Amino acid sequence: MAQIKISVQEHDFSVQNEYQALLGDHADSGAVVSFIGLVRDFNDGRDVTGLKLEHYPGMTEKALNDIATQAAQRWSLNGITIIHRVGQLQLADQIVLVAVSSAHRGAAFQACEFVMDYLKTKAPFWKKETTQYGEFWVQAKSADDEKANRW
Secondary structure, X not given: OOEEEEEEEOOOOOHHHHHHHHHOOOOOOXXXXXXXXXXXXXEOOEEEEEEXXXXXXXXXXXXXXXXXXXXXXXXXXXXXXXXXXXXXXXXXXXXXXXXXXXOOHHHHHHHHHHHHHHHHHHOOEEEEEEEOOEEEEOOOOHHXXXXXXXX
């Protein structure tokens, strides 16, 4: 069974440290695929100056663990790391890290994309953008649902 690490935290993370921890002593890992989400300066035609993420502690971690467990059941994986930040974030800050290790790249790529698609649609986070026009809650997008539905 894949080693699963879940963290919902306010502080930043080190990609290098998480990569080393994910590999651990898995000498049979032939691939690590990772995705790092960043706060960008635009959304839906508005200039974004910041982002605040809120969540329900406990419920969010359980949802992330359920997503990682589903990925581990679908593909042959050695490990999955999901770190999602909450709180007030600035432009270019890291928001999320998904990293997956496997013996083969195909499984690692697919599992990483699956986890990200499910995070976008099934993880209980609420995002509020700060823009030149004020603050706005980020709405779910049908394109994200379509991506998640393909799995």
